[in-house]
Amino acid sequence: MASPEQEAAVAAAVVEDVMRQQGGGCGGSGGGGDTVGSWRNLDIAWRKSEEAGNLHLLMQLSINRGHLNWCFLWFEKCSNKKVVEVPSDSTVPADGTALCAYQYFENVRNFLIGLQDLGLPTFEASDLEKGGQGVRVVDCVLALKLFCDAKQVGKQSPFKYGGIVKPLSAKYAIRKNNEPFMKTTPDSIRMLVQTVLSDKKPEEIPSVVESLLSKVINEFERRIASQSELVYSLLLPTSQFLLVDSTQVESTSPSDLEEATENIKMDEVEKNASSLTEDVSTLVPAPLSNDNVNKHMPKPVRNFDREQKHIQDLKSNMSTVKSCMEQLKLLYSEDLKKLGDHLRIVSHAASGYRKVVEENRKLYNQIQDLRGNIRVYCRVRPFLPGKVSSSSSVAGIEDRTITLMVPSKYGKDAKKSFTFNSVFGPLATQEEVFTDMQPLVRSVLDGFNVCIFAYGQTGSGKTFTMSGPKILTEEGLGVNYRALNDLFNIQEQRKDTICYEIAVQMMEVYNEQNRAVCSTAMNDRSSRSHSCLTVHVQGRDLTSGTVLRGCMHLVDLAGSERVDKSEVVGDRLKEAAHINKSLAALGDVIAALAQKKSTHVPYRNSKLTQLLQDSLGGQAKTLMFIHIAPEPDAVSESISTLKFAERVATIELGAAKSNKEGGEVRELKEQIACLRAALARKDGDHESIRSTQSSPDIYRMRTGNASPASRHPIEDGSIENDSALGDLAEHSQFGSSNSLSELGPDGTQDLAFYQRSSPEQQWSWSGSVATEDSDDFEVATNCSSELDCVRPSSAPKASGLTNGGGSAARKTQLKGAKSSDLRVNPAKRSSPLQKKLSAPSPTLIKKSGAEGKKTPNGKTGTKK
Numbered sequence: 001m002a003s004p005e006q007e008a009a010v011a012a013a014v015v016e017d018v019m020r021q022q023g024g025g026c027g028g029s030g031g032g033g034d035t036v037g038s039w040r041n042l043d044i045a046w047r048k049s050e051e052a053g054n055l056h057l058l059m060q061l062s063i064n065r066g067h068l069n070w071c072f073l074w075f076e077k078c079s080n081k082k083v084v085e086v087p088s089d090s091t092v093p094a095d096g097t098a099l100c101a102y103q104y105f106e107n108v109r110n111f112l113i114g115l116q117d118l119g120l121p122t123f124e125a126s127d128l129e130k131g132g133q134g135v136r137v138v139d140c141v142l143a144l145k146l147f148c149d150a151k152q153v154g155k156q157s158p159f160k161y162g163g164i165v166k167p168l169s170a171k172y173a174i175r176k177n178n179e180p181f182m183k184t185t186p187d188s189i190r191m192l193v194q195t196v197l198s199d200k201k202p203e204e205i206p207s208v209v210e211s212l213l214s215k216v217i218n219e220f221e222r223r224i225a226s227q228s229e230l231v232y233s234l235l236l237p238t239s240q241f242l243l244v245d246s247t248q249v250e251s252t253s254p255s256d257l258e259e260a261t262e263n264i265k266m267d268e269v270e271k272n273a274s275s276l277t278e279d280v281s282t283l284v285p286a287p288l289s290n291d292n293v294n295k296h297m298p299k300p301v302r303n304f305d306r307e308q309k310h311i312q313d314l315k316s317n318m319s320t321v322k323s324c325m326e327q328l329k330l331l332y333s334e335d336l337k338k339l340g341d342h343l344r345i346v347s348h349a350a351s352g353y354r355k356v357v358e359e360n361r362k363l364y365n366q367i368q369d370l371r372g373n374i375r376v377y378c379r380v381r382p383f384l385p386g387k388v389s390s391s392s393s394v395a396g397i398e399d400r401t402i403t404l405m406v407p408s409k410y411g412k413d414a415k416k417s418f419t420f421n422s423v424f425g426p427l428a429t430q431e432e433v434f435t436d437m438q439p440l441v442r443s444v445l446d447g448f449n450v451c452i453f454a455y456g457q458t459g460s461g462k463t464f465t466m467s468g469p470k471i472l473t474e475e476g477l478g479v480n481y482r483a484l485n486d487l488f489n490i491q492e493q494r495k496d497t498i499c500y501e502i503a504v505q506m507m508e509v510y511n512e513q514n515r516a517v518c519s520t521a522m523n524d525r526s527s528r529s530h531s532c533l534t535v536h537v538q539g540r541d542l543t544s545g546t547v548l549r550g551c552m553h554l555v556d557l558a559g560s561e562r563v564d565k566s567e568v569v570g571d572r573l574k575e576a577a578h579i580n581k582s583l584a585a586l587g588d589v590i591a592a593l594a595q596k597k598s599t600h601v602p603y604r605n606s607k608l609t610q611l612l613q614d615s616l617g618g619q620a621k622t623l624m625f626i627h628i629a630p631e632p633d634a635v636s637e638s639i640s641t642l643k644f645a646e647r648v649a650t651i652e653l654g655a656a657k658s659n660k661e662g663g664e665v666r667e668l669k670e671q672i673a674c675l676r677a678a679l680a681r682k683d684g685d686h687e688s689i690r691s692t693q694s695s696p697d698i699y700r701m702r703t704g705n706a707s708p709a710s711r712h713p714i715e716d717g718s719i720e721n722d723s724a725l726g727d728l729a730e731h732s733q734f735g736s737s738n739s740l741s742e743l744g745p746d747g748t749q750d751l752a753f754y755q756r757s758s759p760e761q762q763w764s765w766s767g768s769v770a771t772e773d774s775d776d777f778e779v780a781t782n783c784s785s786e787l788d789c790v791r792p793s794s795a796p797k798a799s800g801l802t803n804g805g806g807s808a809a810r811k812t813q814l815k816g817a818k819s820s821d822l823r824v825n826p827a828k829r830s831s832p833l834q835k836k837l838s839a840p841s842p843t844l845i846k847k848s849g850a851e852g853k854k855t856p857n858g859k860t861g862t863k864k
């Protein structure tokens with residue numbers, strides 16, 4: 001019974017054979033004709049056996065005899081081995097008649113050995129007989145056939161059956177399908193058919209054949225379908241693999257397999273390359289203009305590309321913005337640089353302008369100095385705590401100009417401006433104020449006479465400027481303290497070149513002669529007296545021997561007041577009257593001085609003007625410091641103060657002179673003094689001179705031990721020259737215990753640096769106090785200067801006075817002596833600042849008022 005596999009194989013072989021024949025006989029060369037012939041023979045045998053009803057016999061015969069001869073020939077041709085002893089062309093009969101038995105078996109044996117040598121499947125000789133295994137014979141013949149076919153195409157690889165072949169690429173599959181599916185021959189088909197039908201009963205053969213035919217038809221259909229699939233797959237762009245059925249595998253030679261493997265590798269490489277390209281194309285951004293490329297990309301890739309494009313756009317935008325920013329930065333930096341340059345130029349110009357302004361001011365001051373103008377400074381007090389007002393009488397301060405709001409009767413306020421040497425606003429500090437006047441203060445060390453006096457209505461800040469606030473702090477120190485401190489510092493700095501001696505004197509003019517304690521409604525700390533701190537300086541140049549003398553008055557005037565406003569009565573009213581009177585006298589003096597042609601200057605009208613005579617009329621450097629209260633109700637006083645200051649500023653005193661005298665001049669002066677003394681002796685007035693030089697009273701006066709009577713104020717209130725002289729006698733005391741210790745008991749030795757054993761100088765101080773003339777006040781308060789010493793008008797007067805005024809001098813010395821003096825020995829004094837802060841006031845050290853309470857500047861304060 002034929003197995004289904006056998007039937008399938010037969011069907012496949014038949015189909016293959018038909019197809020091969022339709023393909024124009026592309027079978028093995030040389031064998032084609034034979035195969036066709038065999039097929040015909042088989043066909044004839046088939047029909048004959050059909051007719052005879054013995055197909056099995058026919059197949060047996062065909063294989064055993066005629067076709068086996070063909071096998072021998074194939075074998076010989078393929079293996080170059082001899083199977084048939086006799087030449088084939090002579091041994092093989094054309095009609096297929098059988099060889100003799102011996103030779104036949106000998107040929108079969110040779111054939112089987114040859115097959116074995118080639119490794120081909122063999123069979124037993126008995127298989128050729130009836131009842132043998134014809135299948136083995138058929139297998140053997142088929143294997144031989146395939147071997148020969150392979151040999152003919154030049155492939156020597158050992159033949160192999162079976163096995164599963166890897167899927168082939170489409171190209172390879174197509175090529176393979178274009179080749180004959182199976183190198184079958186009609187003989188082999190015939191053998192197959194014979195094998196299939198060999199064990200069939202005759203009545204079964206039709207059904208088997210029918211089944212075979214149906215299988216052939218199926219095989220055809222399957223082949224056509226697979227061909228269609230192949231064609232279809234060929235049309236597909238993707239490379240796909242086709243599975244090759246077992247028959248294909250069987251028909252594939254090892255070399256084909258190698259080639260197929262190579263092709264597969266190539267295909268894999270190509271595929272990998274193409275997939276790699278695809279991968280790369282997904283990674284590398286596609287050109288933005290190529291839309292076709294984007295269309296074929298998968299969606300995520302397209303999204304990615306879009307995002308990437310956006311990123312690229314952003315990047316390019318960012319780089320554009322960045323470059324713009326860089327340009328802007330560049331422009332800005334250039335602009336800034338230009339601006340900086342402009343600013344530098346402007347600031348340079350501004351500083352230049354400031355310098356020019358400062359220079360102008362200095363030049364202006366120098367011109368004023370040359371002219372001998374009285375300098376005028378103005379300071380505006382801030383509003384007092386708790387009395388801050390929204391409106392101020394001061395409309396503005398600009399550089400050296402102050403503008404006041406002047407109330408008008410007609411409703412509209414007018415502004416009035418005043419220009420002075422310096423104007424300080426309410427915020428100006430004590431230091432700023434002092435710094436401005438510092439050069440003036442220092443000039444006293446160069447031998448100049450200096451006078452600084454504070455002027456203004458009561459409560460406008462005079463004492464604050466000159467001394468400081470009630471509670472003293474370092475920042476609050478006023479001009480007096482700072483000036484002394486500065487002078488002491490310079491004295492220390494110059495000690496190697498110049499030997500300075502500095503003496504300080506405090507004077508007070510109260511009610512022209514009286515001292516009293518009172519207060520006003522305008523200022524609860526009001527100073528009701530004029531106080532004057534005088535600093536005497538003598539310097540000796542250690543190299544040249546030149547002597548410098550200078551003195552400085554620092555005057556804090558009592559405040560002017562309108563009695564109707566201050567509501568004072570009684571003594572307070574009397575005080576105010578005296579103050580106003582003395583200030584009016586000052587105004588008269590100023591007015592006289594302002595009229596340059598005026599010959600008479602009424603200095604003697606008040607002790608204040610007598611005190612300031614030398615500063616206002618001499619060759620001193622004078623500074624008037626006016627003070628303004630900002631309160632609107634004080635505007636009228638402020639205006640009158642400012643107008644008064646304007647007049648003062650016009651006064652030309654003449655260029656200040658330094659009090660310097662060289663060694664020769666000094667010697668000559670001493671000689672003159674000696675001659676004068678000799679002349680006086682010759683005139684027989686020895687007594688008078690001696691009494692002047694060595695009077696115990698004078699000695700007492702110099703040592704500060706004036707008669708207690710002199711401390712009593714004169715109560716009569718009369719303004720007399722005598723009383724003034726009494727006051728001034730005390731004021732004229734110079735020399736501390738230090739300097740006075742240098743004096744002998746008779747007072748003939750040097751009285752500090754002012755006397756220096758010079759009769760002339762002794763006159764300057766002691767002689768002057770002996771006169772009854774009110775000019776004594778002038779002399780006593782004048783700084784000791786060359787001018788003072790040689791003034792012709794004063795000298796005879798002094799001499800005359802000394803001649804006969806001894807008792808009078810003594811008398812006046814006892815009158816109303818109120819002063820304090822302080823001689824400072826630089827070697828023994830403590831540091832200036834220490835001194836400043838530890839000692840409230842020179843006045844407080846040396847003198848305390850009998851009734852009044854002294855303010856820090858030595859003025860007689862008033863208390864309500």
Ligand SMILES: Nc1ncnc2c1ncn2[C@@H]1O[C@H](COP(=O)(O)OP(=O)(O)OP(=O)(O)O)[C@@H](O)[C@H]1O
Pocket residue numbers: 380381382384426456457458459460461462463464465469470523525526527528557558559560627
């Ligand atoms: N520049 C200033 N800064 C702060 N406070 C000031 C200033 N000037 C003055 N004062 C204050 O104003 C008040 C009056 O000042 P001050 O006593 O100095 O006036 P005065 O002109 O001396 O008055 P009088 O003539 O009555 O003595 C004081 O309390 C003082 O501290």
